[in-house]
Amino acid sequence: MEGLLDTEEFCCSICLDLLKDPVAIPCGHSYCMECINDYWRKNDHLGVFSCPQCGQTFSPRPVLNRNTILADMVDKLKKLELLGDSQIYDNCVPGDVTCDFCTSIKQKAVKSCLVCLASYCQNHLQAHYKSPALKKHKLIEAFVNLQEKICPHHDKYLEMYCRTDQQCICLLCVMDEHKGHDTVPAAVESTKKQVKKKKKNYLSCSA
Template sequence: MAEAAGLLDQDQLSCAICLDLLKDPVTIPCGHSYCMGCIKDCWDQNDHTGVYSCPQCRQTFTPRPVLYKNIMFTEVVEKLKKTGLQAAPPAHCYAGPGDVACDFCTGRKLKAVKSCLMCQVSFCETHLQPHYESPAFKKHKLVQATGNLQEKICSHHDKPLEVYCRTDQQCICYLCTMDEHKGHDTVSAAAESTEKQKQLGETQRKFQQRIQEREKELQDLRQAVQSLTRSAQAAVEDSERIFTELIHSFERRRSEVKELIRDQEKAAVSRAERLLERLEQEIAELRRRDAELEQLSHTEDHIHFLQSCQSVCAPPGPGDLPSITVNPHLSFEAVRKSVSQLKERLEDVCKGELDTISQTVKEVHILEPQTREDFLQYSWTSIELNTQTETCPQPAPLIGTELPMWRYRKKKQNKDPWEANQKTSELI
């Protein structure tokens, strides 16, 4: 059996899953061997699919193969354990980039686990055993594997830096305490490290406290920004609604002005049409009588002429129609002028209000708190836009017009912000 163990490559005795020496080795149908526990755990994860595969060659098996202990591998592994041989170290035990390599390994070096300050050498687990077993190495100082061993050795005495000089605030060896650091305040490096660790813990606690405070302040500030955003959105929506109502109000007033002009036009035209009709009737009557006179003037019967002349030759009467005066420059220029003046006044009012609103919006800004109290005070500040209402000055009445007059009044609940005082009159 020893010969069989020698003939086997050590990689064949390692589990490809745990990278350790095979434990209860089993061989699956494709020929690869694993620890029974490793391959069972691997296949348990595929129970929901019902398809099982080899972790190395990926050959699939259906149904799940029954696992039997490999008797030969079991005996070989047991023999290796008795003779002190071990399987090849797993790949993760070799030193890689950034790792401290064992100084005693030849060929591919293993990762070092300890460094000796006396020997100034780093050791892997195997080469470190003499430091644990031999009395000659009992006084050697072992530290965690490090690649900068020279920094832990005194440059003057080539001794480990085991003492800390508080006077000069530097690490020294025990010979330095008898030389240039004689009489200085010195303690062991371990004691000073313990003290510094306490200070470090206190400093770290303060940092963590400061982090918590800043995180709370950050949260408060974010809430303030969200509050500002919500308030701004509400102000935008209210402004949109108010301006929409204002536009609708202007549309109604425009329709009213238009209707008023049309009504005045209709009334004047209707009156003129009635006069036209009466004038046409009178003209027709005059033309009829003129024709009779023309016919009578050509008659040669003296008796007939004299009998008809008295009734036909009567001059026309003044009539019932009133005197008609036609204005050749009749127009609605006064109306256009009044509306133009109204437009200018409203633009002035809107410009003044817009400047006021713009100034109010500029005053809404995020302060930069300096203390915790400032943050708390700020975070509870309710930011509301347009909380003050400025009363717009009332425009003076338009002179020389009888169109509807507009005036602005302060908005009240469920009231139209604009109202009109209308004076009706005839335009013609």
């Protein structure tokens, strides 16, 4: 059954997910209606619109209509459960963090956002580099249990370490219940512990 349909043929080359409200543009390539509209909206002032895949240009802007045949085929694909409860994982190995925004074919996450509390593959991460508002978000290496990195009291990143209470805290904690305590950046404390651990292992091996 799986060989009957190639799921990649029903994926939008802009969002890389299964086509939603699929439309075919004059050159023959298909996209999600929202994706191609967003792509063309950036060139409204130029009056020339191109295909993201082949580069063919159109003027005026083509009128888009939902491709009902293609939409039905995507629905059948979902009903066959090729992508239903058992998701397809691309370029992922056990233990990898997967992208929270890949709905069909899961890609490996490369970064996690401490503001969105979500992990992103290289493609879905682009918005964080391009959008002025998202550029201010704090990105870290992809992390499985993001909630563990967030302060339960202030919903802020645990970027400090309180040596007095021996726990990770956020900047608001430093100003609040941990005021006056011996605090350092969490990265500094982590590096210190790694050095001490290596030194201890070296001494035990030398004994």
